[in-house]
Amino acid sequence: xxxxxxxxxxxxxxxxxxxxxxxxxxxxxxxxxxxxxxxxxxxxxxxxxxxxxxxxxxxxxxxxxxxxxxxxxxxxxxxxxxxxxxxxxxxxxxxxxxxxxxxxxxxxxxxxxxxxxxxxxxxxxxxxxxxxxxxxxxxxxxxxxxxxxxxxxxxxxxxxxxxxxxxxxxxxxxxxxxxxxxxxxxxxxxxxxxxxxxxxxxxxxxxxxxxxxxxxxxxxxxxxx
Amino acid sequence: xxxxxxxxxxxxxxxxxxxxxxxxxxxxxxxxxxxxxxxxxxxxxxxxxxxxxxxxxxxxxxxxxxxxxxxxxxxxxxxxxxxxxxxxxxxxxxxxxxxxxxxxxxxxxxxxxxxxxxxxxxxxxxxxxxxxxxxxxxxxxxxxxxxxxxxxxxxxxxxxxxxxxxxxxxxxxxxxxxxxxxxxxxxxxxxx
Numbered sequence: 001x002x003x004x005x006x007x008x009x010x011x012x013x014x015x016x017x018x019x020x021x022x023x024x025x026x027x028x029x030x031x032x033x034x035x036x037x038x039x040x041x042x043x044x045x046x047x048x049x050x051x052x053x054x055x056x057x058x059x060x061x062x063x064x065x066x067x068x069x070x071x072x073x074x075x076x077x078x079x080x081x082x083x084x085x086x087x088x089x090x091x092x093x094x095x096x097x098x099x100x101x102x103x104x105x106x107x108x109x110x111x112x113x114x115x116x117x118x119x120x121x122x123x124x125x126x127x128x129x130x131x132x133x134x135x136x137x138x139x140x141x142x143x144x145x146x147x148x149x150x151x152x153x154x155x156x157x158x159x160x161x162x163x164x165x166x167x168x169x170x171x172x173x174x175x176x177x178x179x180x181x182x183x184x185x186x187x188x189x190x191x192x193x194x195x196x197x198x199x200x201x202x203x204x205x206x207x208x209x210x211x212x213x214x215x216x217x218x219x220x221x222x223x224x225x
Numbered sequence: 226x227x228x229x230x231x232x233x234x235x236x237x238x239x240x241x242x243x244x245x246x247x248x249x250x251x252x253x254x255x256x257x258x259x260x261x262x263x264x265x266x267x268x269x270x271x272x273x274x275x276x277x278x279x280x281x282x283x284x285x286x287x288x289x290x291x292x293x294x295x296x297x298x299x300x301x302x303x304x305x306x307x308x309x310x311x312x313x314x315x316x317x318x319x320x321x322x323x324x325x326x327x328x329x330x331x332x333x334x335x336x337x338x339x340x341x342x343x344x345x346x347x348x349x350x351x352x353x354x355x356x357x358x359x360x361x362x363x364x365x366x367x368x369x370x371x372x373x374x375x376x377x378x379x380x381x382x383x384x385x386x387x388x389x390x391x392x393x394x395x396x397x398x399x400x401x402x403x404x405x406x407x408x409x410x411x412x413x414x415x416x417x
Contacts, residue, residue, distance in 0.1 A: 011319075013319055013320055014318070014319060015318055015319075015338055015341040015342040016316075016318030016319075016341065016342065016344075016345045016346075016369060017318075017342065017345055017346045018338075018342040019342065019343075019346075021337075021338040021339040021342045021343065022339050023339060023354045024334050024337070024339045024340045024343070024351055024354040024355070024406075025333075025334055025337075025339070025354075026332075026334060026354065026355050026401070026406075027332045027333055027334055029260075029261055029332075029399070029400045030260070031332070031333075032255065032256055032329070032330055034333065035226065035227075036227060037226045037227045037230040037231075039252040039256070040230045040231070040234060040248065040252075041230055042251065042252065042255065042330070043247075043248035043249075043251040043252050044230070044233060044234060044237065044243065044248065046251050046297075047237075047242075047243045047244070047247050047248055047251065048237065048242065048243065051242060051243075060319075060320055063320065064319070064320070070338070074321065074333070074336040074337075076226065079226070079229070079230060079233075082233070083233065091240070091242065092233070092236050092237065092240070096236045097229070097232055097233060097236065098232075099232075100228075100231070100232035100235055100236070101235060101236060101239060102236050102239035102240050106240035106241055106242065109242055112241065112242060112243065112244055113243070113244060113247045114244050114246075114247060115244055115246035115247040115249070115250045117247075118247055118250040118251055118254065119250075119254070121297075122251075122254060122259075122296050122297045123295055123296040123297075124295075124296055124297075125295070125296035125297040125298065125299065125300040126297070126300065127300040127301065127373075128300065128301070128372075128373040129301065156319060156371045156372055157371070158318050158319060158369065158371060160318070160345060160346075170303075172301065172372075172374055175301075175372060175373060176373075178372065192372050192374070194368075194374075202345070202346075203346055210361075210362070210363070210364045210365060211348065211364070211365050211367070212364060212365070212366045212367070213345045213366075213367040213369060214366075214367070214368055214369060215369045215371045216369075216370065216371045216372035216374050217371065217372075218372070
């Protein structure tokens with residue numbers, strides 16, 4: 001199925017600029033978890049991520065498309081997305097979750113994260129910068145316009161900047177392109193820019209001046225003005 | 226949830242996809258080793274060491290790694306410095322991207338809809354929720370972490386801290402001041 005023909009992709013996670021969610025509730029430092037099961041969800045998510053069965057952009061896509069996203073806590077979102085990713089790859093099936101035991105043979109995975117390797121794996125991370133294959137099309141100080149259309153797949157272009165004009169403030173090198181990476185189309189690195197918007201461009205003239213907002217945007221999101 | 230998580234863990238272990246000891250190591254790491262005290266050390270060093278501050282400006286990933294903090298969710302770091310004229314605030318409107326090696330796991334509010342929706346539209350309102358009021362002529366500069374670059378705010382060094390050493394300075398640096406929803410603590414009275 002071609003991605004161009006797939007027109008329905010709904011992310012429930014694109015919250016920037018939305019209204020009506022109420023006030024922010026601060027929290028003291030060191031309150032890492034709020035239920036006994038949350039550390040397990042964190043650890044299972046990281047350990048399964050380390051098996052290489054999917055990438056971080058696929059994880060984000062799995063989370064943001066959960067129909068109940070808005071009603072779930074953050075670790076519930078992580079858990080439901082983990083179950084979905086495992087089921088899609090037939091690594092774990094529904095009957096096994098219900099039984100609480102393995103009922104089918106394991107499928108091959110690239111690697112298992114051993115306890116002894118945890119510090120090194122975390123310290124290394126997964127850098128996303130790649131050698132550039134073409135010169136950057138835009139330069140610091142240049143005004144650009146963000147893509148204004150609907151994106152029929154996972155993207156990191158927030159709705160609130162679509163169609164808005166901003167100025168390139170930083171050029172970060174070529175990075176793995178989340179849109180392609182999330183849909184299994186490889187890394188397809190593109191130049192990554194920090195693009196800064198004036199608050200009035202985003203929210204209209206009624207807002208007082210003195211607000212600047214930036215996003216990090218891959219070259220395909222940008223066009224010259 | 227408790228039962229479902231335990232069921233999944235059992236299945237994954239029985240299938241050999243996970244090493245249960247690795248789960249304990251991961252949890253221990255983020256409960257005891259990786260947290261905002263790491264970032265506080267970076268900030269304190271930047272306050273006392275002009276050379277380090279320059280390095281942070283040029284290559285924050287390398288400067289921060291020199292203190293031992295690197296890796297997952299901090300692979301590409303940028304440090305942004307508050308000044309009297311400009312206050313930085315970091316958000317991820319699309320999920321919960323956060324610089325784990327220097328700040329640890331994000332607080333609940335950072336991942337929540339109120340913060341993610343409002344930080345880019347009404348950051349002064351968000352600051353008010355944290356009890357912070359900035360001068361009217363201070364520009365608010367919000368960084369939406371929409372790719373794999375992670376941002377660390379270097380807050381302004383509080384007045385009256387000239388006599389403090391690096392450890393004492395780090396103790397003044399709060400997690401929220403490194404996200405941009407707070408400011409550092411004031412020095413204890415005896416240091417003034």
